[in-house]
Amino acid sequence: MSIESSRNYSNRSARARIPRSLHDLVRRGSSAPEVCVKRPSGIPSAPRRPPLGTPNKARESEKHTEPIALAGMHESSISAGSMEAAASESGMADEQRKRRPASVISTHLASVLGSARLSGTQRRAIARATRERRRYERDEVRRFSRRGRGPRTLVLAAVGSILALAVVAGLAAYSPLMAVRAIEISGTARVDAAAVSASLGGQLGVPLALVDQAAVGRELSAYPLIESYSVRTRPPETLVVSVVERTPIGVLPVDGRYELVDAAGVVIQTAEAAQVGYPLLTTPSGDASGKGFRAAADVLRVLPSSFRGKVTAAKATTGDDVSLTLANGAAVIWGRADQSAVKAVVLEKLIAATTPATVASYDVSSPQDAVVTRR
CATH class of the missing domain: 3.10.20.310 (membrane protein fhac)
Known part of the structure; x- marks a missing residue:
């Protein structure tokens, strides 16, 4: 092959550039240039494999194509001027082609370099770019793993702490x-x-x-x-x-003895004499059974403790005729056990407004129309 044809081919190949590093290749995003090196005379050239995806007709036409030696150039480099011209004319300013997936870098590099023999500087640049790519991939894996591992670790730690505390507390409680x-x-x-x-x-x-x-x-x-x-x-x-x-409300005379009972009729204490400070309960049956006892007990239970000591006796034959006797001898006509809280307030006001020694009875069976009977 003549030197002149080699030079013409060199001019036509000025648009192609062998990237000096893998980063240069990724940044430019250029397609693989066709590069040939000078072949010693007497050695036949090997047929070049067409790129993947080339139509069958193009593959057949390229079977008879031989690489053209680049005259006046080093075996693994092209002049800097040719590289700059290729960079300016190739139109690599497209933002969508500035970056390529790392998975296609090795394949792209092999197609670019083809059968070219790389210098030591180029091999080191490629190795460095490969290492950086692998380091970047490892860092990405670690970053995403750490991002998901952080919250999960906190949740597991919290659950573990709660379970540990529960186990310790349970063991301590039953020990x-x-x-x-x-x-x-x-x-x-x-x-x-x-x-x-x-x-x-x-x-x-x-x-x-x-x-x-x-x-x-x-x-x-x-x-x-x-x-x-x-x-x-x-x-x-x-x-x-x-x-x-239990709160005692009165004394029931039973068979010559006196039983101190509460509102439920439960005997709290039994004595030979009536206990001082508690009213004597009188019922038809003589015991804690019957409506009379329950009505009298309900009345005595709602009386204020300060006023309960002034009552000396309570009597009820039915649930509608409860009556009390005060310490000064005055009678209190209570009537039914309902509205006992209101009746107790009215009775206290009547006693405070009158002279107990001059009163024969207080009728609070109708608390809105209470009646005081003088002696």
Whole structure:
């Protein structure tokens, strides 16, 4: 092949440029130029493989095409002027072709360089670009993995902490470390607190979480003065029992004895003489059964504690004729047990507005029209 034809080919190939590095290739986004090197005389040229996607006719026409040596050029380089001309004429300013996927770089590079022999500088540039590409891919994988791993790690840590605390609390609650070693009784006045505490001795040594509520109820049912109770635990070792005692409302004479009863008719205390400070209850049956007792008990229960001590007797034959007797001898006609709270307020005002010694009775059966009868 003549030198002149080689020079002409060199001029035609001025538009093609071998990129000095992989980044140069990606930045330009150019297609693979056709590059040939000088072949020593006497060595036949190997047929060049056409690029993928080339039509069959183009492939057949290129089977007989031989590379043309670039005269006056180094085996692996082209003049800088030719490279600048190719860069200016190729129109690589298109923003859509400035970047190419990293997955096609190696294939693109192989098609660009073809059978060209690379210099050491070019090989190092390609190796450096390849390393940077792989480093970038690793960094991206780490970044996305870290982004998803952060919230997931926090959630797992929180769930693990909660489960650990629950396990520790459960083990501690059911262990001998939090067993009952002290019993505290509160709310007692007539009931012996020491006796109640002693009756609950079976709960000592039992873990607080395993205290038998039914057993506690059975022990407290032996005390009739206890109307209700509540049980709670106070870590690490105390069982607290709060009781509400029954409130006595009057005294029932039964077989020559006097029984102190509450509004439910439960006997709180029995004595030979009537207890001072409580009204004497009179009912048709003589006991805590019947409508008369329930009506009288409802009236006495709503009376203020300061006024209840002034009542010496309460009588009711039915639920509609409740009457009271005051300490000064005056009678109180109460009537039905309904509106007892209003009647109690009206009665207190009437007593405060009159001289009790001059009053025979107070009629509050109709609280809106109360009547005072003088002696």
